[in-house]
Structure formats: structure tokens, C-alpha cells
Amino acid sequence: xxxxxxxxxxxxxxxxxAGGSKRIEVPIxxxxxxxxxxxxxxxxxxxxxxxxxxxxxxxLTVWSLLLNAPLEQPSxxxxxxxxxxxxxxxxxxxxxxxxxxxxYAGVVLPCFIIVGLMLIxxxxxxxxxxxxxxxxxxxxxxxxxxxxxxxxxxxxIIIGTFFRGPGWNWFWPGQVWDPHLVEALTNVDLPYMxxxxxxxxxxxxxxxxxxxxxxxxxxxxxxxxxxxxxxDPWSAFPGGGPEILKKWGPVRFGITGFLVLAMAGVxxxxxxxxxxxxxxxxxxxxxNI
Amino acid sequence: xxxxxxxxxxxxxxxxQVWQSIFRHGYEDTPRNRxxxxxxxxxxxxxxxxxxxxxxxxxxxxxxxGITFLLFLVTVVTGVYLMFYYRPTAEYAYADMKYLEFDxxxxxxxxxMHRWAAHGMVIAVWLHMFRVFMTGSYKPPREFNWVVGVIxxxxxxxxxxxxxxxxxxxxxIWAVTVGSNMARATPLLGHGGPFHEVLGVNPxxxxxxxxxxGGEIGPHTLLRFxxxxxxxxxxxxxxxxxxxxxxxxxxxMSGPL
Numbered sequence: 001x002x003x004x005x006x007x008x009x010x011x012x013x014x015x016x017x018a019g020g021s022k023r024i025e026v027p028i029x030x031x032x033x034x035x036x037x038x039x040x041x042x043x044x045x046x047x048x049x050x051x052x053x054x055x056x057x058x059x060l061t062v063w064s065l066l067l068n069a070p071l072e073q074p075s076x077x078x079x080x081x082x083x084x085x086x087x088x089x090x091x092x093x094x095x096x097x098x099x100x101x102x103x104y105a106g107v108v109l110p111c112f113i114i115v116g117l118m119l120i121x122x123x124x125x126x127x128x129x130x131x132x133x134x135x136x137x138x139x140x141x142x143x144x145x146x147x148x149x150x151x152x153x154x155x156x157i158i159i160g161t162f163f164r165g166p167g168w169n170w171f172w173p174g175q176v177w178d179p180h181l182v183e184a185l186t187n188v189d190l191p192y193m194x195x196x197x198x199x200x201x202x203x204x205x206x207x208x209x210x211x212x213x214x215x216x217x218x219x220x221x222x223x224x225x226x227x228x229x230x231x232d233p234w235s236a237f238p239g240g241g242p243e244i245l246k247k248w249g250p251v252r253f254g255i256t257g258f259l260v261l262a263m264a265g266v267x268x269x270x271x272x273x274x275x276x277x278x279x280x281x282x283x284x285x286x287x288n289i
Numbered sequence: 290x291x292x293x294x295x296x297x298x299x300x301x302x303x304x305x306q307v308w309q310s311i312f313r314h315g316y317e318d319t320p321r322n323r324x325x326x327x328x329x330x331x332x333x334x335x336x337x338x339x340x341x342x343x344x345x346x347x348x349x350x351x352x353x354x355g356i357t358f359l360l361f362l363v364t365v366v367t368g369v370y371l372m373f374y375y376r377p378t379a380e381y382a383y384a385d386m387k388y389l390e391f392d393x394x395x396x397x398x399x400x401x402m403h404r405w406a407a408h409g410m411v412i413a414v415w416l417h418m419f420r421v422f423m424t425g426s427y428k429p430p431r432e433f434n435w436v437v438g439v440i441x442x443x444x445x446x447x448x449x450x451x452x453x454x455x456x457x458x459x460x461x462i463w464a465v466t467v468g469s470n471m472a473r474a475t476p477l478l479g480h481g482g483p484f485h486e487v488l489g490v491n492p493x494x495x496x497x498x499x500x501x502x503g504g505e506i507g508p509h510t511l512l513r514f515x516x517x518x519x520x521x522x523x524x525x526x527x528x529x530x531x532x533x534x535x536x537x538x539x540x541x542m543s544g545p546l
Contacts (some may be wrong), residue, residue, distance in 0.1 A: 038339040042326035045336060045345050052352050053359050060363065060409065064401035071390070074383045075462040077506065084463040087453050089411050089446060094467065103482045106471025117439045120422075121432035129425035131543030132343075138425065145422050149415075287476075287483040 082166045082179055091160025092153050098168065099269045101288055109266075113148075116259045123256045125247060128236045136234040148263055187279035189288075190272070199285060206282030210289065213268075217261040222253070335534045337541055344542035349424065353417035357445075358530070360410040364448075367403040368519065370395075375455070377515035379508035382457035407449050414445045426543035434536040437529055444526040451518035457511060465514070466506055472497040 039045070086094045096105035128137040135142055165171035166179040190209065191202035222245070230240030237243045245253065272278035280288040302308055303315065316322065327338040343349055374393055375385045389396035418438065421427060427435035454465040473481040477488055478496040485495070493504035502509035 037342045039342050039345055040320065040323040040327075041336045041338055041340055042323045042333065045340050046327075046333065048345065048347065048352075049355055052347075052355065056356055056359055057363070060360075060402055060406055061398075063405055064398055067401065067405070068390075068397060069401050069404035070460055071386055071456055072459040075457050075459055077462065079459070081459060081463055084467050086467040087450055087464050088408075089449065090468055093471070102471055102474030103476050103479075107475045107479075107482070110471075114439060114443060117418075117442075118436045121427040121429075121435045124428070127428065130428040131424055131426060133423055134425075142423070145419075149419060149422075154415075 083168055088161050092156035095156045095160045099273055112262055123252050126236050187277045189280045189283050190278050191283055203284045209281055214261055218257050221257050337538050341542055341544045343544055351420045353413050353420055357410055357413040357417055360406045363406040364403055367399045370399045377512050386456050410445055411449055414442050431540050437533045441529050444522055448522045451514040454514045462506055469497055469500050472500050
């Protein structure tokens with residue numbers, strides 16, 4: 001009798017049925033508590049660290065002997081080079097200036113990136129895939145990260161470094177940089193394209209488009225998640241979509257949706273620019289997006 | 290001819306007065322000693338004294354966190370060397386780069402290693418983040434260490450960015466100009482940004498001027514970036530690194546449960 005009661009209490013402590021606890025029921029185990037065999041840090045880990053350090057130092061030294069760090073002419077504030085490029089690791093953001101105004105591309109987007117990265121552990125409640133490689137068990141997370149990191153961040157750095165020349169025009173590697181190349185900019189604003197000519201109507205139209213995008217996007221995300229089938233053996237949520245949404249909660253869903261839609265918005269703006277020469281979607285006297 | 294006896298030779302050496310005066314006693318390879326090697330050593334005790342078997346494999350860790358830290362140490366060592374010869378004033382900064390190249394023993398090598406290690410650190414820290422994401426190692430109980438890691442990622446970029454200005458050549462001032470011009474566009478706080486009228490910021494009194502130490506990039510910016518680069522950001526990064534490593538030691542490496 002006593003044993004059974006203790007057992008029920010013990011098991012109930014971490015189940016959702018117990019209630020009370022606000023914390024989502026990801027299995028919180030001490031990471032060191034596994035049954036896996038443990039090795040002594042000395043010599044096994046220290047040895048590979050030591051060998052790797054030697055290798056890295058050798059590669060770095062040889063590299064530094066062969067290739068000198070760049071040094072150009074003395075600084076001259078009156079001579080602006082064309083193109084002026086930011087350090088290579090920021091070129092993805094500089095590339096965003098093609099599509100967005102500086103306040104968005106250079107300030108708001110980086111803030112979204114940093115805050116979004118910090119929030120990842122709190123938004124991702126999938127308990128599977130903790131400490132091992134898996135794609136099946138967390139395909140949504142991995143694909144989102146892949147789009148954000150590999151496509152938006154890394155590939156745009158490559159574009160900014162190797163494919164942009166004078167006037168930030170596109171030049172293929174090996175193509176001669178022609179500083180006088182003029183690319184006609186025939187961009188128009190989206191409201192203008194729809195025949196709107198005054199600020200107020202344009203602003204209302206732009207806000208409606210962006211608001212509509214978020215409404216449709218949130219609804220699409222919601223129904224897409226809800227339609228996840230139940231009984232997927234790879235998923236941590238056998239109940240499928242409804243169970244995911246219930247455990248995820250509105251706050252996590254709202255923040256994740258916003259970040260995902262903001263990220264997708266970059267692609268949409270790029271597509272609109274390249275396909276339809278759209279300059280801005282939202283036009284106001286203060287801000288343009 | 291008698292066979293050469295390695296063991297006997299080794300014993301003679303290690304039993305000699307000279308050897309024993311230096312090393313006192315040998316190292317016995319026992320579990321206790323293995324743990325003491327880690328826990329009793331100020332540097333090695335950054336590690337847990339035991340790690341899961343899978344976490345030692347390079348295939349799992351890619352070694353990228355360790356390489357990031359190693360490259361940071363390289364930039365510290367080479368950076369101290371460079372500091373002996375570099376004067377962060379507009380009159381001398383560029384000339385000192387030339388002195389480093391042509392006059393200083395190993396000056397160019399030190400500068401090259403400093404720069405390539407810094408670039409390598411940026412790449413390594415990104416790959417480290419990618420690996421940690423792929424193994425889901427940010428999941429409970431390690432959520433906050435991921436946040437610390439993101440802060441360290443930003444600090445790595447800021448360290449590299451502030452150092453970018455110091456050669457004081459065309460490449461550096463214009464790259465930093467492009468990068469810092471973003472601050473000019475900050476909503477409310479930058480004089481080129483939306484709603485800048487609200488706070489009344491202007492070109493010599495806004496977010497960019499705060500970074501530059503004035504309305505334009507100039508000698509004041511050089512000094513400011515030098516101090517941020519050599520003192521402020523390294524200190525802050527070291528503090529966060531201490532937290533980052535300590536939490537790994539407390540939580541252990543992530544692994545399949």
C-alpha cells in the first residue's frame with residue numbers, strides 16, 4: 001500500500017497530469033547520470049586536445065608564413081573606395097542593404113538574429129535529439145537553422161565577398177570591375193504599382209499588406225503544425241499536431257512564428273525585388289520597408 | 290655482445306641523483322592519479338575529470354569550441370607582442386604597421402598569426418555553434434549556456450571588428466565606416482534613422498558618435514577602438530568564457546540519455 005502510493009507520487013511528479021508545475025515536461029536528467037562508459041579526461045580528452053592544438057598551431061604558422069595580412073594605402077577620409085565593404089563576416093548584413101533600408105538591415109535584423117539565437121533553447125521544446133545527431137527527430141528545427149545560417153548568413157557572405165563590385169553591382173569572379181557600369185534602377189513601391197499616389201493611402205495599403213502577411217503566415221503555421229499526423233514514431237509528441245501546440249503554448253508559438261515569418265520576409269522581399277522590381281512594401285514619411 | 294637493456298637504462302636514469310632532484314617521484318598511472326591530474330591542475334580543471342566516451346570523439350565535437358579558445362589564446366599572445374610596437378595614434382599607427390613588417394623581429398609573422406587566428410576564431414565559433422545546434426546540446430539543462438555562447442559569438446565579432454580598424458589603412462577605415470554607419474541608422478538613437486527627431490540626436494551626438502568618439506571616424510576613434518579591442522572586450526569575453534566553461538564542467542557533455 002505504502003509502496004504503491006510512493007510509486008504513484010514519484011511517477012506523477014514529472015507528468016503533465018500532475019499539473020501545478022509550469023515547466024514543460026522535457027526530461028530533466030542530470031547529464032552525467034547516463035549508463036554510458038566514462039573515460040578519464042586525463043589522458044583521453046587531454047591527449048586529443050593536445051594533438052589538435054599542435055595541428056592547429058602548425059597550420060596557422062605555415063599559413064602565416066606564406067600569406068601576409070593585407071595592408072593597403074594609408075587611411076584617407078577623403079577617398080572613398082568603390083566598393084567599400086564591411087569586414088567579411090558582416091557582408092551578409094551589407095548585402096541586406098540591397099533589399100532593406102539601413103535601420104532594418106543593419107540594426108533591426110541583427111537584433112532579431114541575436115535575440116532569436118538566444119531564444120532557441122526556450123522555443124524548442126522537443127526533448128529528442130539532445131546530445132546526438134538526428135534529422136528525423138527534429139527536422140523542422142534543423143531546416144529552420146539551415147535556412148537561417150547556411151543560406152541567409154553564409155551564402156550571402158560569399159555573395160558579398162566574391163560577387164559584388166563597384167556600385168555594389170553584381171560581378172562574376174574574374175569579370176573586370178567596371179566602375180562606370182550603370183544598372184538602371186526601375187524599382188517602384190508596391191502601393192505605387194497598385195495606383196496609389198498619396199501617402200496616407202499608401203501607408204494604409206502597406207500596413208494592410210504586412211499585417212495580412214503576418215495573419216496569413218501565423219494561420220498557415222498554426223494549421224500546418226496542427227495537421228502533423230499522430231503516431232509518428234520519430235516525434236516526441238505521439239499525439240501529433242494538437243499535442244505539439246498544447247505543449248508549445250501561445251507565447252512560444254507567437255515568438256517562433258514572428259521570427260520565422262521575419263526570416264521568410266527577407267526571402268519574400270528579395271523575390272519581389274528581383275522578380276517585380278518592388279522597392280518598398282510599406283511607404284510612410286518616417287519608415288519604409 | 291650483451292643485448293641493450295632499455296628498462297635497465299631507464300631505471301639507471303630515473304634512479305640517478307640528478308633525475309630525482311628534479312622530478313622527486315614518478316607518475317603512477319592509476320585512476321586516482323588520472324583524476325588528480327585534472328582536478329589538481331589549475332588549467333586542466335576546466336574539464337570534468339571524467340567524460341562520456343562518445344564526447345571524446347572528434348566526430349561528435351568537431352573540436353571547434355576548443356579550437357576557438359586556442360585561437361583566442363593565440364591572439365592574446367601575438368596581440369601582446371604587437372602592443373609593444375604599436376601606437377594607437379593617427380600619426381604613428383600606419384607607420385608602425387610598416388615598422389612591424391620591416392624592422393621588428395618576427396613582426397610580420399606575429400601580425401599575420403594575429404589576423405589569421407582572429408579570422409579563424411570567427412569561423413571556428415560559427416562551426417561550434419552549428420555543431421552544438423546539430424547535436425541539440427542547447428537542450429535542458431544547458432539552455433543558458435547556449436545564451437552565454439551567443440554572447441561570446443557577438444563578442445568574438447566585436448573583438449574582430451574593433452581590431453579591423455587598428456592598421457589605419459584604407460581597408461580598415463572604410464570597412465569600419467561601412468560597419469559603423471549602421472549605428473547612424475538606429476531608430477531613435479541614430480541621426481539617420483527613423484524617428485531621430487524625437488530625441489534630437491545629430492551627427493556629433495548620436496549612436497554612431499558614441500562608437501566613434503566623435504562625428505567622424507578619426508584619431509579619437511582609433512584610440513577608442515584600441516582600448517575596446519585590447520582591454521575591454523578581451524576582459525568581458527574572458528568573464529563569459531569562464532562561465533561558459535564552468536557550466537560545461539557542471540553539466541557535463543551532452544549525450545544520448
